[in-house]
Amino acid sequence: MAKLKDEAKLKPLTNKLRMLLDEDQLTNCMRCGFCLPACPTYAETGIEAESPRGRIALMKAVNDGIMLPDAAFEEQMNHCLGCRACEPACPADVKYGQLIEQARDAIEDHKQHKPMVRLIRHTAFHSVFTNPKRMKLMGQGLRLYQRAGLRTVARGSGLMKLFPKHMREMEQILPDAAAKGVAEQIGTRHPAKGERIATVALFKGCIMDVMFTDTNIHTVDLLTAAGFDVVIPEKQNCCGALHAHSGEGEGARSLARRNIEAFKQAGIDYIVSNAGGCGAILTEYDHLLQGEPEWTADAKWFAERVLDVSDLLVRHGREICFSKNVNKQEGAMQEEASGSIRITYQDSCHLRNVMRSSGAPRKLMRQVDGVTFVEMKDADRCCGSAGIYNITQPEMAGQILDEKMEHVKAADASYLLTSNPGCLLQMKLGIEQQGLGDKMKAVHIVDFLHEHMQN
Amino acid sequence: MLNAEVKRELTEILGSSYCKDDPQSLVTHSYDGTPMLQSLPELVIYPENTKQVSQVMKVLNHYKIPLIGRGSGTNLCGGTVPVEGGVVMVMHRMNQILEVDIENLTATVQPGLNTKKFSQHVEALGLFYPPDPSSMSISTLGGNIAECSGGLRGLKYGTTKDYVIGLEAVLANGEVIRTGGKLMKDVAGYDVTKLLVGSEGTLAIITEATLKLIPPPQYKKTMLAMYSDLYDAARTVSKIIESRMIPATLEFLDNATLQVVDDYAQLGLPREMEAILIIEQDGDKGSVERDIARITEICHSEQAKQVSVAGSLEEAEKLLTARRSAFTALARLKPTTILEDATVPRSKIADMVLEINRIAKKYNVQICTFGHAGDGNLHPTATTDVRDTDEIHRVEAAFAEIFEATIRLGGTITGEHGVGVVKAPFLEWKVGPAGIEIMKGIKHAFDPNNILNPGKIFAKESRKRVVIQRG
Missing domain, CATH: 3.30.70.3450 (Alpha-Beta Plaits)
Incomplete structure (x- = not known):
């Protein structure tokens, strides 16, 4: 009886999953298991259901009517980090990322969130991230909170104790928000230094432009130094990655259409991103809009032009000289003076697994004169940040981060570089938690390169 | 459904978090690397030590409930698919390297240990464990032993059986036996160690293995x-x-x-x-x-x-x-890849390649061939689509003829993947009716209630061998 009732209750979700899940992709998984060693949640638990093969088997079982998409199913779909390390590992080329997004899309469609969660999701996905002005406003709000002493008050009063531990820790490592984004600070057009190689449009990102505005400015500097004209299309907005990964398919598509329009008019050769998470979804706009024939050509045009800043510099740019003996800023690590500066790198999952770029950042780091690049163990493993995973799945994210920090410690470097804001914040959190702040700091690769740029 | 009393007894032994029958656990232990084969178990358990395995077997033997041992589920013969339901026992928690004995050049391991991890561990100590099945980055040593896995180095270095020199295993009735040891010579009675290697989980559950290492x-x-x-x-x-x-x-x-x-x-x-x-x-x-x-x-x-x-x-x-990656990469052509491991004497490799191509043409199916040619072990792989039933029938007919050709050339139906479910109907072609009878006798001696991986190796009915008259 109870079973029949469940079946009736879950019927709409079952139908939706059947409609959205790509049956060809489900069949293409032939269950060889090559993805298992690549999966962080499988490595952590050793449980088959926590692996890509297991999750696909669950989706297929729902699709085939063998099981119901019950609460455990839903939880399992959300337990996936979405790091997509299983995709390069898959000899059969199964598009796992698409399948997990299709599953989450269906789940979100039928989800009865608690009122508070509903409010947060609505504000984030439909109000803030979709609207650059509101995004800026949020940045300004954050800035006000940080600058006006509110933070001190909040921390001192114990107000922050009302938040869960992982949120409290996160709050502490947030960088100071900027009042103005990159375009407002330095303008939207920047000519190449020396002969022009190509014209590139900077995708500035929403989080990047509020919290890491300097990184965007530094990106422009690096690009012009390498011979690129840089434009910053004004009408661009959020990339839609967080929407797509959280089952807000329509939100993601709407953002994609607007971005395509904004960049289409810019007269450019490349679109450059400095955040792996954004860059990856930008390269997938063609897939995202595949159901809309009127967008096919433009989406393809857009997706083909997207490159990460490291890749663009290495593949098409003029070589820039980087040396440890320039632009020394205050507070630079002591080792730097003594000539033994070690740096290491944490891959951005989406940069590595979706944009398939892991060589270019390493090549750039090795080019810095007087700096030793050390590869840390499992640098290609997700750090647990995974978009908003560290907020929604704090326990698993925490376990993964702890393990990551063991490898960070073993690398014994003064700088831990990354290529994505989420990873950068997670690494800062890890350093804070482990009390390593006096020994090392986490920095975006662009900022590090910029600091060591010679000219 | 599993009797509630059985579940209660097993939960008492293992603890509730290691004894699962929710839909998610059952679905994710209903398959392995074998195409077109899926069957749900009734319970999934994760034992921690030999004692628990022994206690579990006593309960299951009492109630006559099937038990299927499982490592990482990468085998290609249906070896870990619970075709008759029952309990799937995942060995992942028993994954320790118990000892590397430098004086004797042996290692003692638990069955849930990952093959590649072990291989790298001994290599760091300046030693060498040669068996290297293509799934080694995923598979477990217990699974390798149960299936007698081969690999790329089999030609010169042999396969898993050549490196297993001692075992601890739990019998169907829960008794624990130890065979062999850190011994390079041992003829004390039947060689039960070698008998258990490649027995596909049908004779006993391996809980510990002593492996021979060699200088690299x-x-x-x-x-x-x-x-x-x-x-x-x-x-x-x-x-x-x-x-x-x-x-x-x-x-x-x-x-x-x-x-x-x-x-x-x-x-x-x-x-x-x-x-x-x-x-x-x-x-x-x-x-x-x-x-x-x-x-x-x-x-x-x-x-x-x-x-x-x-x-x-x-x-x-x-x-x-x-x-x-060859086997899985072939799924890029078409979603279903059915692969066999026909093995012939090495001198016949060229003849076998020609036969495979002739048969593929005859049945109008695409068969790609790769494999360990040096040891006569080929992997003819049909690329097809499980949803195309007509083609699947033709693929099956083609493989039956490939097996026939293999036997005719003095070969075997399986070189390293095992019989499992997939090749059970063809086993008699290789070993003959008397061979099947003696194997059944061995099975009965170990497992009189037929609870260990039932439905494997022995088919309910053997396929009739159609000898093609050529020329």
């Missing part, structure tokens, strides 16, 4: 020989062996396999070639260089279009890693 080769070199004719490549294989050389690895890939592997690994392989051979030799520097030079000569005299030697160990490793 000092030097190795890897080369690639490319051919515009399949037969030339296959003949090269026989010629190398005939010239009294045993390379460490001698792998064959046909054109279709070559293309998909290169799509995946992006190595810039010669995609226009009809076949390639990947050849590796190891040993002391002088003899490796000498062998590689002689093999190069043989390749050229057998019409190889091009021969190149890998510039670095890294390049060689990439080549072998790419080869290990």
Whole structure:
């Protein structure tokens, strides 16, 4: 009886999953298991259901009517980090990322969130991230909170104790928000230094432009130094990655259409991103809009032009000289003076697994004169940040981060570089938690390169 | 459904978090790497030690409930699919290296240990464990032992059975036995160790293994020989062996396999070639260089279009890693890949390749061939779509004929994947009715209630062998 009732209750979700899940992709998984060693949640638990093969088997079982998409199913779909390390590992080329997004899309469609969660999701996905002005406003709000002493008050009063531990820790490592984004600070057009190689449009990102505005400015500097004209299309907005990964398919598509329009008019050769998470979804706009024939050509045009800043510099740019003996800023690590500066790198999952770029950042780091690049163990493993995973799945994210920090410690470097804001914040959190702040700091690769740029 | 009393007793032994029957656990233990085979278990359990395994077996034997041991579920014969329901026992929690004995050159391990992890561990100690099944980065040693896994190095170094010298195993009735030991010689009674290796979980549950290690080769070199004719490549294989050389690895890939592997690994392989051979030799520097030079000569005299030697160990490793992906990479062509591991005497490799192509043509199916040509072990792989029932029937008919051809050439229906469910109907072709009877007798002695991995090895009905009269 109870079973029949469940079946009736879950019927709409079952139908939706059947409609959205790509049956060809489900069949293409032939269950060889090559993805298992690549999966962080499988490595952590050793449980088959926590692996890509297991999750696909669950989706297929729902699709085939063998099981119901019950609460455990839903939880399992959300337990996936979405790091997509299983995709390069898959000899059969199964598009796992698409399948997990299709599953989450269906789940979100039928989800009865608690009122508070509903409010947060609505504000984030439909109000803030979709609207650059509101995004800026949020940045300004954050800035006000940080600058006006509110933070001190909040921390001192114990107000922050009302938040869960992982949120409290996160709050502490947030960088100071900027009042103005990159375009407002330095303008939207920047000519190449020396002969022009190509014209590139900077995708500035929403989080990047509020919290890491300097990184965007530094990106422009690096690009012009390498011979690129840089434009910053004004009408661009959020990339839609967080929407797509959280089952807000329509939100993601709407953002994609607007971005395509904004960049289409810019007269450019490349679109450059400095955040792996954004860059990856930008390269997938063609897939995202595949159901809309009127967008096919433009989406393809857009997706083909997207490159990460490291890749663009290495593949098409003029070589820039980087040396440890320039632009020394205050507070630079002591080792730097003594000539033994070690740096290491944490891959951005989406940069590595979706944009398939892991060589270019390493090549750039090795080019810095007087700096030793050390590869840390499992640098290609997700750090647990995974978009908003560290907020929604704090326990698993925490376990993964702890393990990551063991490898960070073993690398014994003064700088831990990354290529994505989420990873950068997670690494800062890890350093804070482990009390390593006096020994090392986490920095975006662009900022590090910029600091060591010679000219 | 499993009787509530059984579940209660097992939960008491294992604890509730290691005894699961929710839909998610059942679905994710209903398959392995075998195509078109799925069957739900009734319970999934994760024991922690031999004692628990023994207690579990006592309960299951009492109630006569099937028990299927499982490592990482990568086998290709349906070995871990619970075709008759029952309890799937996942060995992952028993994953320790108990000892590496430098004085005796042995290692003692638990069955849930990952093969590659073990291999790397002993290599860091300056030792060598040769068995290297293509799934080694995923598989467990327990699974390798149960299936007697082979691998790329089988030609020179043998397979899993050649390295298992002692076992601890739990019998169907819960009794614990120990066989062999850290002994290079041991003829005390029947060789139960070797009997259990490759017994596919039908005789006992392996809970600990003592493995033989060897000193690693000092030097190795890897080369690639490319051919515009399949037969030339296959003949090269026989010629190398005939010239009294045993390379460490001698792998064959046909054109279709070559293309998909290169799509995946992006190595810039010669995609226009009809076949390639990947050849590796190891040993002391002088003899490796000498062998590689002689093999190069043989390749050229057998019409190889091009021969190149890998510039670095890294390049060689990439080549072998790419080869290990061949089976799954073929799924890029069509979603369902059905692969067999027909094995013939090494001198017959070229004949077998021709037979496979003839049969594929006859049944109008695409069969790509790759494999460990050097040890006569080929992997003819049909690329098809499970939803195309007509084609699936033709694939099945083609494989039946491939098995027949294999036997006719003095070969076997399976070289390293095991019988499981998939090849059970054909076992009699290889071992004969008397062979089946003696095997059944052994099974009965170990497991009178038929609870250990039932439905495997022995088919309810053998396929009738149709001997093709040719000429």
